[in-house]
Structures are given as C-alpha cells and as structure tokens.
Amino acid sequence: MSGSTPGFSRRSFLGTSLLFVGGVALNACTSDPTGSGSGDAKITLNHWYHEYGEQGTREAAMRYAADYTKANPDVAVKVTWVPGDYKTKWQSSVLTPDGPDIYEINEVTPDMVQQQQVTPLDDIIGSAKSELNEHALSALTHSGKTYGVPMIIDVMYLYYRKSLLTAAGIQPPTTLTDLVAASKALTKGKTKGIFVGNDGIAGMRGVIAFSTGQQYLDGRKAVYATPEIADALTVARQMFTNNSMLLNYTTEWYQPDALISGATAISWGGMWALPALQKQLAGDFGLLPWPKHGPNGKPVVILGGWSQVVNGKSKNIEAAKKYVQYLWLQNADVQKDWALSYGFHVPPRASTAASATPLQSGEAKEAVDILNQYGIRNTALWAPSVQKPYDDAVSDIIKKNADATATLTKAQAQSQSALDALPQV
C-alpha cells in the first residue's frame, strides 16, 4: 500500500468517516425530532416514552406534543420513543446533564429522589390529588411529597376459562386452598390448572403477603417473615410440586395466549389482555381476584402502570411541569384517549375513569370494580434492592422446598439492611 496516493487523501477520508460515524451514533440515541417543528420555540422539552406495544400509541404521543406546541408556541416538544430495555436506557441517560426533561417510570425509588432524577410535582397536582388513585400515588410518594403523575393504571388479577371449570364441576376459587385444589382438578391432558408465569412464581410472589391480610413493608421496616405468609407460600407451593402449574410456556403470563390456547385453565394476567380475550374467548372467560388465605385474609388485585416524572436536573423544570400538568392533569380527553383508545387501562383519575364508556359494562366493569374493592400495591420503599432477597426466598421455598419460615426470616434481615441503606428522603 503506497503512502502518498494523490487525490482523495486518507486523512479526509478518515475525517469524513469519523464525522459520519459520530453523527450516526448521536442520531441513534434519539428518534426523529417530532412535536412541533416550530422554529421559533424558545424551549425544547425532551419527552421519553417506553415503546408501548399497542398500535397508534406513538402517533398519539406525538399528536399530544404537537397540540401542546400549538397552544404554547414558545415550547417545542421532542418525543423520543425508546424501544427495548427502557429502564436501563433512562437510568443511564439521567446520570448525565443531557437526560430527558420528562420521562415515564413505574415507581420512584428513594435513590431517584436523592440524586434529583425526579422533582416534586405537588404544586401542579394540587387538588387533583384527592381524585387520583391512592395506590398509584403511593409508589410515587416520599415523605408526603409526590414525584410523579400517574398516566395509566394497569390492573392484574386471575382469568379463568368458564367452560373448563364447569366441565370439571368447579366453582371459581375464593380461598388459596380452593385454588390449589381447583388447579389440581383442572390439570388434565394438555391442560394445566394454573399459570402464574413461566418460572412458576412471577405473578404470585407479589400477592401472597396481601392475600393473608399482611404487608411486605411497614414504613421502613421489612415485615414479611410471618407465620401466615410462610404458611401461604407453603400452601401455594403444592401447585408447583404436584405439576398443576403451567411452566416454560412459549409466551409469558402477561400475554393471554396460554389461556386462549387452552394450555391452562386459570391464569394470572392483566386488564390489558381484555380486548384479545373478548375477541377470542367471548363468553368463555371470567376474572377473579387472587384468593385470600387464612382468617384475616383478603382477596388481592395488584396495581401497576406508568407515571410521568420531571427530571430534577432539567434546565426547564417549570416548563416541563406545565407540560405534564396540561397533558396528564388538565386534559381529560388525552387521559381517556391514552388509556382506552389503543390498549385497555384505567385512567388514574376517579372522575375520568367514571366517565369512560368502555369501562361501564361487561368484564371491564368487573375489573374496575374488583380494582376499587381489592386493589393494592407496595409503597415506593419496595425498591429493587429491598425486593430482591424476598424474590430469591420465594424461589427457594416454591422451587426447592426450602423451609418457609427460616428462609423468609433470613431474607427479611437482608431486605432490612437494603432498606436501611436507602437514603432518607
């Protein structure tokens, strides 16, 4: 290779390629600039969404942003639709000064507050607070300050195939013992009794404590190592050991495929699956809360969902707050549209949910009713580091027949040290 070829020099080639590669790398981080496109906006807000699976959500998000800019010509909004592992992406992005101004999360951990990844939003929430679902707010609240605005509530409970239960002469179970018996009786041929996740644990571990009428956390104390919870896990374990659980299916519990195909008779699932179930199994499915266990037990319906937060390191906190307020607090049409036009979720605001027609009848109404009656979720202190020892303990108890009380006691101590390590915010 000769070093002095005239013409297109190596240096300019290299320079161009570097610029090109750099440009591609930069571009790959954000999707196409959208929202307004208004050239004279003084402020540009970066708004991140995770990739919603439902058709039309992305267009809707961009439409909301464009409408906002129409009403407020000074503010342009750039919507970034983040595919793939959204959590690690926003987490690494907010470590830098160039993170998004507004992004969505499932819960606010104390570390997020401590590191100013979020900012209190009480001033924009104002009087709406009393109307927002208390459990949706509890995952966003520390020391009385609320750091997020819920956008949608996802409800999780059990679905069952009516025809399969009738054929086996079984009533929908109302206690854990009944559920275990029903699962066993329903396991026949290619149909398993129950599906709570491919690992045999996923949907179940989060409900067990609540189903005994107890808690995982009491303020900053881990309190899940009780005889009642240990007993509930020991009873639930029978479903794993006597082969009445569907395991390692091709899709996960959050997709209704196992129920539709008849691979399972009962399945943990979410309200988002209702449209698919209504289409495929019309009249042949019912829903029920996770059954209670023990004398003080209560049926359980779990809340999840997405909330908007404003990055505490944003240069435009006030503008970002106004935007969040406009979309997710003032604009009932947007909230209804977002919750119900594409998928199937509950708007977090009581008045909005009450006036949403699709939630007024049929299974959707049932779901909203059991949500209002039994809905619960952990507080914002149930952070990943606190939760992990419990998850591992449940896995050992269910899958390896470990002694429930001893395993929970050990895990509770670990959860407690994780809790103690969380910043006081």
Add this chain to the structure above:
Amino acid sequence: MSLRTASSGAETAPRSPQGNVGARRRRVDWPAWRAFILLTAPIVVGLVIFKYVAMAWGFLLSFSEARGTISLGNWVGIDNYRQLFNDPRFQDALWMIVLFTLVIVPITFGISLGLAVLVNRLRRGRAFFRTTFFIPAAVSYVVASLVWKMSLFSGVPASAANSLAGLFGQEPTAWIATVDPPLYWIVIITVRLWLQVGLYMILFLAAIQNIPAELYEAARVDGARSEWKLFRHITFPLLRNTSVAVTMLLIIASFQAFDEFYNLLSTGLAGAPGPDGRPPLVYLYDVAMGQQDYGLGSAGAFVVTLLIVGFTLLQSRITGFGKED
C-alpha cells in the same frame, strides 16, 4: 501493513554500505509515521476513551458510594468489596460460575477436539461438515437462547425435548423451571456447546492440518499401528499450544457468561433470573442496572476480572503456556 522505514533502508543499502545503520537510524520516515498514527489513532483513541477511561472510572467508583449517580467523591474505602463478600447471593454466584467452568470447559474441549479429528479424517465432504459444524458459531447467543427456550426445551408437550421424552413414556417436563434436580443445567450446557464447539473445532482442525504427514509415517514405521496410538503420541502432543490457547479462551468465555443465562432464565416483566442459575455478571447487571448501585456493581466487575486473571495465570502455570517448545 509494513512501514516504509524498512524498505527504504534496504534500497539505500547498496549505495552506502558503511553509513547504512546510522542513516537508517537518523532518517525517520515521517509520512509513514503520519499514516501509522492516522490509521491507528481512531482505534487507540476509542480504546482509551471507551475502555481505559471507563475502566479507571469504574475502579474509582468501586471505592465510592454511587447509588443513582456515577460521580465520584463519596469515598467509602473497601466497603463495597466487603458488602459483596458478605452477600451470600454473590458468593453463590461465584461458586456457580466456577462449577459451570469446570463442567463446560472440558466438555467443549473434548467435543471440539473429537469433531476436528473426525472431520480431518473424512475423505469426502470435509468442507461440508466443517461448515455445518461452524455455522452455529455465527448465531447470536440471544437467538439461540430463544430457540432453546421456546421450541427445544419449552415446557409444553409438543416441544422437541418433551416429544423425545414422550417416546420413552416420560411425562412432559418443565426443563428450565425445574431447579431441584437442576434440569436447567441441561438447557444451559447444551446451548453453549452448540454455539461454541464449531469455532474451537476450526481452531483444532487448522492446527491438525499443520502437523507434517511425515511424522505419522515415521510413527507407523516405528510400529504405532492403531489410530489411538497415533493420536495419543503424535496429534495430541503437537496440538499443545492450540489446546492451551483454546482452554484459556474457554475459561474466559465461561466466566463472562451472561447472555444465555439472562435470556433463558429471566421471565419477561418479572425481571432478572432467580437465585438458581445466576452467574456473577447477571447478578451484577441486576445490582448496577436494576438497583442503580453503580459502586457495588463496579466492585463486583473487578472481583470477576481478578478471578479471570487468577484462573488464567493458574492455567498457564500448569500448562506452561508461552514457554518455548
């Protein structure tokens, strides 16, 4: 690419035989150096910024409390390391990966060497078999994991593994979810074997083809009749350097196991895998990315690095890697 310094030196040699050495030393070929720097700079700069700076930063982070932040300053000494070694879950992960290495390395080694010997002996279709065995090496770990998880070892009666078991009258089994007995090991070992064996087979095959045929002839003359004797006394000893290198690569790859564990054992929204089948990198991924504890995560990364370095040194000490023959 060779730099022009050497060739221009050779050109001048006949003209000034006496001053040759001195002239070569003084006359630096600047255009060649410029080209060298220009061409290597991108990768060197990239390495420094994206690897060495990041590694140094990570090392400093491992001595500070860094939750939800990667800024330094909140120094805590060796607290992160102490916390890791007191964490039974991290200890379990370390034991798990050592056990995994002890299982996967010999098996992969044996199968790839065996395949290489067999393929080498083929009279016909050698290229076909070589390609066939090598193709899996080009498949991504994620794709292979999904194939293993959703079709080969899925828990439904129609999956490949369960159909096979059904022929012997076995009930359908949940291969991945069964941890007691640890059936999930079958899944994890087979997927890695399928992905790795081809590549190492190619390395062995190349080395085998480098062994001079005369050696075999001489050995036959000396009375080594059986194929096994030829393999034991000629092929295997002459493959020593390749064997040592392959073992080292296998050990490093095994300690860095992440992809198939994460993709096979995590369950969608439920997050990272449970306590069974959680190698250190999966554990640390959860600490750093799930719990945002970057200090603890960095400390763990350096523990794993030390472990890899330790095992590699131990192995090269035992096998005498790098020594002249």
